[in-house]
Amino acid sequence: MKKPVDYPNILLDALEHGIMIVDEEFNVLYWNQWLEINTGHAYSNMVGKSLLTFYPEIDYRTLQRKIRTTLRLNSPTFYDASLTNRFIPIPRNKISSSLLYHAAASNDFSLYY
C-alpha cells in the first residue's frame, strides 16, 4: 500500500466535494472532511483499510477498469452523474432540495463526489 496522505490536508478538506484517494487495490489513502461529515466514517477509521470493507456494493470490476484507464491514458475518467447511479450512498434528509452526485477518477486515482 502507498503512504497515506497526511491529515489534515488544508486543500482537500477545504473543498465542498467529497474526495478520496485510493490505490489500485482500493486501499484508502485519504478521506477528506466532506466525506467524514457526509458518510459518518472518520478519516482514522477509513485510511489504511480497503474500500471493500465499507462499501461492498461498489462494482469493483468497473472501478478497476476506470482506474486502469485513467493511469494508462493519463486523463480523468467519469461515472454517469445521474441520481440512479451513485458511487457510494450519501444519506440525505431531502425535503425539497436535490444534490448532484458524480464521481471521477483522476491521475492520482482520487475520486471526487
Added chain:
Amino acid sequence: MLKRVEFSGDHLDVLRELMNIAVGNATASIADLLQAFGTMHIPKIAISDIKGLKQYMHETIPSESSHYVTKQLFGGPLGGEFIFVITDEVAINLGNHLYDVEAPNDADIYDAVIELTNILSATMISRLTEELNIKVQFFLPSTQIIAGNDLIYLEETAEYSQIIIISTQMEFQNQNINGHIFILTKDAMIQSLKDLIDQKLEELYA
C-alpha cells in the same frame, strides 16, 4: 462578423495526418482497455458553418433511430467539443459487453457510454494535442437520448460562425458496437489550430 480563417491544402493535410495517428491510437486503447477489437474509419475533415454542420449530421446519422449522444468539452490552447453518437441498440450491446450482463440497466448503459466516450476523447484529443505540443483539459461529459438526428440545438450554436468538423466511424463487429465521432472547434480556436499547425509545419521543414 468574425473574419473567416482560411486553411490551405497543407494545413488540411497535416490535420488529416494527425487525426489518422489519433484514430490509430484510439483503436489500440480500446482493444487494450475494453478488450474490443475493431477498426476506425479514416477521419473526414470539413470546414463549415452551422447550416453545413446540421446538414452533415443529417446525412451521417440515420433519422429513424434513437441515439445516445455524449458531449464532452475540452479547453486550453485548443478547445472544442467531442461528440460520440451511438444508437440505443448499440448502447445496450456496449453495456452488455462492459458489464457482462444479459440485460444491462439504464445506469449501466449510461456509464458504459460515458466510459467509451472517455477513452475515445482522451486518446484522440490527447494524441492530437501531444503532436501539437500542447495540453488540454477535459470537462465532465453529459449524455442525452435524442430521437432522430437533430443532435445540435439552435441555442448551442448561436455564437458559432465557422466550425471545423472532424468525423469518423468506429466498428467493433464481434461486440456489435459501432458509432460516429464528431470533433468540433470554432471561431477563435480555428485560428489557434491553424497557428499550431503552422508551428508543426515549421518543425517538419526546419
